Amino acid sequence: MILSVKDLAFDYPSRSVIKNIGFSIEKGDFLAVLGVNGAGKSTLLKCINRVLKPHKGAVYIENYEAFKLSRRELAKRIGYVAQNNENTRTTVFDAVLLGRKPYIQWEASKNDLEIAHGVLQALDLTEYALRYLNELSGGEQQKVVIARALAQKPELLLLDEPTSSLDLKNQLEVAKIIKKVVKEQQMAAIVTMHDLNLAIRFADKFLLIKDGEIYAAGGIEVMTPENIENVYSVTVSISKIGDVPIVIPV
Template sequence: MILSVNELAFTYPSHSVLQEINFSICKGKFLAVLGVNGAGKSTLLKCINRVLKPCAGAVFIQNDEIGKLSQREIAKRIGYVAQRQESVCMTVYDAVLLGRKPYIQWEASKKDLEITHKALKMLELEEYSLRYLNELSGGEQQKVVIARALAQEPNLLLLDEPTSSLDLKNQLEVVRIIKRVVRNQQIGAVVSMHDLNLAIRFADKFLLLKNGEVFAAGGLEVMTPENIESVYSISVKVKEIDGIPVVVPV
């Protein structure tokens, strides 16, 4: 088991966000976290990564409790891609090399440089390595931050709405890359998503949040019209087109 979340709860001073969250994920699996705006998806990812401290419950990565690990050790095990990225003036290569920060003592080693190059190659970014981030499209920038997370050599990827500002082609490309990397590297991924069709097509497992609680969790069997209607307050049908499941609002 790569990740196990047990009885997790989080409360802001003004209101409760998450209550009694339980789920786990094995290596090689892609879990989609689904729910309406304000359901607690981003907060959940931040609690897993210890950006936010839960008020109850525990998170375990490879049987080690996150709360007992240093920030450096967490960064070695978890690659986190936030929903919004700061715009900085640096090259693609340097941005990906930043993923090696938890490992670098005085200066980048030959191994750090090799892993950076491998991450660039994995995301097909080699030809962009000397370009500046502000010269890239939204899809290219998103690949860079994923490459940086992979340069950490994590056991787990946490991605907060990685396709939210991308066009259709780049949405498909980014999610395909995530799926391929998770399978080939045998790591886990927890991805908050708004697009149900991307989720149902590519994810292995699903966590449906409603009012800060787990409404349903499991495989494709939980992605029923009834569950989706209960969570999103809209009637849908789930159809197959050329073997691909599709959620259609009605």
Template sequence: MNLSVEGLSFDYPARSVIKNIRFSISKGDFLAVLGINGAGKSTLLKCINRILKPYAGEVYINDEDCFKLKGRQLAQKIAYVAQSNLSIRIKVLDAVLLGRRPYINWDISNKDLEIAQKALEILGLQEYALRYLDELSGGEQQKVVIARALAQKTQILLLDEPTSSLDLKNQFEVAEIIKKIAEEQHIAAIVSMHDLNLAIRFANKFLLLKDGEVFAAGGIEVITPENIESVYSVRVKIEKFEGIPIVIPIRF
């Protein structure tokens, strides 16, 4: 499976948000989308599955033009986890079952139930299945939402800052889970992130956005002090600790 984004552009009436974005990834990839606030990370994610309608550009999955698909068909190929999710009073299993919506005609089948349960298992949430969503902690709720996206059985998973509101432990857990899902379920994950060190640790591909355009894209080799300074306007040093590169800000 190969996803290629070609020339994606979107603008709000007052300003252009993303311009001519191009990249491609394959199954098993964990692509970290990096850039400052307002660089267009969220917009890019929303344009890929047409939550926002880009004025130019195409998205192909295995040479199939995604924008020619109907909403339902697209939702069977690309799942999305929003930046902030509402804490509502619904059972965790029912929240995950919602991921089956693109497949449901009148009612859920046993197969849907099985897939939802499997998704809960992959995230280690079996015990929470019959708890109310709004009674869980922020980290657990985030995992439930990822389980819902997983139950959608798609080839692409878009996650908009899934770790931003979490504590250190949950940030690692969620990032680890995304990496695991990408590798084991053969899904390509596109994740917008703020924490460079978390991204370096778990992602294998990187897309650096600056002013709505691709500044650099590729493997770990694009994470250089020069690139980071250009994108974030912060001088950094990159040191290795036990073989893992660590980004250390040195001057603002």
């Protein structure tokens, strides 16, 4: 078991955001977190990664309680990609090498440099290594921040809407990359998403959140028209093109 979340709750001063959230994932899992805007998806990721401090509950990374780990130790286990990332005049290679920061004592070692080069190669970014982030397209920038997270060699990836604002080609490419690295490197990923069809196509587990609570959780069997309608307040039907289910608003 890579991650276990137990009875997690977080409140802002004006309202309760997430309540009694509990679930677990294992190596190789690609978990899509789904729900309307304001349901608590991003807050959940921030609580798992200790960006926010939950008011109740516990998070375990393997057998370690996340809230008792140092920032450096937590960063070795969790790679986090937020919704909004800096678009700075940093080279792609240096941006990816920042993922090695939890391991670097004085300066980057030969191993750190090799890992950064390897991640760039795995994500087909080698040709961009010396280009600056602010010269890249949105899809290319998103691949770089995912590469930086992978350079941490984490056990768990947390990605907050990594395909939002991307065109169709880049949405598919980023989703394929996530699925590929999760399976090949036997890590786990929790990804908040708005596109139900993208989620169904690439994720193997699903967490549907409504009003800050888990409405349904499980495999593809929970992605029913009834559950989707109750979470999104939209009537849908589900058809198939080949083996791929497609959610169609009615």
